[in-house]
Amino acid sequence: MATLKEKRTCGQRCEDFGRFVWNPDHGTFMGRTPVRWVYISLYYVAFYVVMTALFALAIYVLMYTLDPYAPDYQDRLPSPGVMVWPDVYNEEDLELVYNTSEKRSWTRMSRCLKDFLGPYNDTLQEHCHTMHKCTPGHYNLQASFDAPGHTKWSCPFLQSMLGECSGLDDPSFGYNGTNPCVIIKMNRIINFLPNNGTDTPPYVNCTTLEGHENVAGMTFFPINGTFDLSYFPYYGKKAQPSYMNPLVAVKFHLVGQRSAKIQCRVVARNIAYQNFYDPYEGKVVFKIEATS
Incomplete structure (x- = not known):
C-alpha cells in the first residue's frame, strides 16, 4: 500500500520558501551564491550591451x-x-449631390472647397515665394539646394488663378444654383516630369459618361485646364516644404434633370488612365447632381 504524502501546513510552506530565498546552510540567495549572481548579472549586462x-x-x-x-x-x-x-x-462611388433650395446641403459643398483652398490664399502664397521667380511653361529644374534652410524653391499657386471657381467672388462656388465647381488635383510623385520632358503641359479633359443632355457646358480654370510645367518636378516634402499642388477647376453648367456622371482625366503622354486595379490612376470618375 502506497504511503500517503504528508500534507504540509501553510507555515511549513512559508518556511520552505524562506529557505529558498535565503539558505544559511549553503549561503545561497534564490538558489545561487552572491558570487554566481554577480557572474550571471555581468553576463546579461554584456549580452544586452552587445545586442544594443x-x-x-x-x-x-x-x-x-x-x-x-x-x-x-x-x-x-x-x-x-x-x-x-x-x-x-x-460606400462605393464619389457623388456630389446637393439641394439648391436647402442651404445646409449646398453649404457643406462650398465649405469643403473653402477649407481646401485655405493654404492657396494669394497673400499667403506670395509671402512664401517672394524670393523666387518661376518661368511659366518651363520645368522648375534645380540641381542644388539654394533656398533657405537647405531646401529648393517652389512656384506659388494662387487661389485667384481658379477664376470663377476660386470662391473669391462667389463664396458658394456655384452650389447655390446649377453651376457648381469642382477642383481637380494631381497627386505628387517625386521627380516626375509629365509628358516625358516635352514642352506640352498636362491638362484636364472632362467627359460626360452618363447624362450628356444634362450638361450644357464646362469651363476650365486656369485657361484650358492646364497644369503649368513650372510646378514640376516635385522634389519631396523635405526639399520643398512650401510646395503646393497645382490645381484645375471645372465649372459645370447643368440643365434638364441636372444629373450626370463625369470622368476627368489628366492628359499627358506618360500618365496612364486605364489601370483596372487603380481606378484613380490618371483619372477620377464622379457623379454630380443638383436637386431642388
Missing part, C-alpha cells in the same frame, strides 16, 4: 545609406493619382 550596439549600428548604416530627400524605390508609382474636391464619398 549591434542594433544601433544596423540603424546607423541604414539611415546613412538612405536619401532623406527622396525614397529609394518608386517603381509602384508610374503615374499620379487624381482626386476631386469636394471629396464626398458614399
Whole structure:
C-alpha cells in the first residue's frame, strides 16, 4: 500500500520558501551564491550591451545609406493619382449631390472647397515665394539646394488663378444654383516630369459618361485646364516644404434633370488612365447632381 504524502501546513510552506530565498546552510540567495549572481548579472549586462550596439549600428548604416530627400524605390508609382474636391464619398462611388433650395446641403459643398483652398490664399502664397521667380511653361529644374534652410524653391499657386471657381467672388462656388465647381488635383510623385520632358503641359479633359443632355457646358480654370510645367518636378516634402499642388477647376453648367456622371482625366503622354486595379490612376470618375 502506497504511503500517503504528508500534507504540509501553510507555515511549513512559508518556511520552505524562506529557505529558498535565503539558505544559511549553503549561503545561497534564490538558489545561487552572491558570487554566481554577480557572474550571471555581468553576463546579461554584456549580452544586452552587445545586442544594443549591434542594433544601433544596423540603424546607423541604414539611415546613412538612405536619401532623406527622396525614397529609394518608386517603381509602384508610374503615374499620379487624381482626386476631386469636394471629396464626398458614399460606400462605393464619389457623388456630389446637393439641394439648391436647402442651404445646409449646398453649404457643406462650398465649405469643403473653402477649407481646401485655405493654404492657396494669394497673400499667403506670395509671402512664401517672394524670393523666387518661376518661368511659366518651363520645368522648375534645380540641381542644388539654394533656398533657405537647405531646401529648393517652389512656384506659388494662387487661389485667384481658379477664376470663377476660386470662391473669391462667389463664396458658394456655384452650389447655390446649377453651376457648381469642382477642383481637380494631381497627386505628387517625386521627380516626375509629365509628358516625358516635352514642352506640352498636362491638362484636364472632362467627359460626360452618363447624362450628356444634362450638361450644357464646362469651363476650365486656369485657361484650358492646364497644369503649368513650372510646378514640376516635385522634389519631396523635405526639399520643398512650401510646395503646393497645382490645381484645375471645372465649372459645370447643368440643365434638364441636372444629373450626370463625369470622368476627368489628366492628359499627358506618360500618365496612364486605364489601370483596372487603380481606378484613380490618371483619372477620377464622379457623379454630380443638383436637386431642388
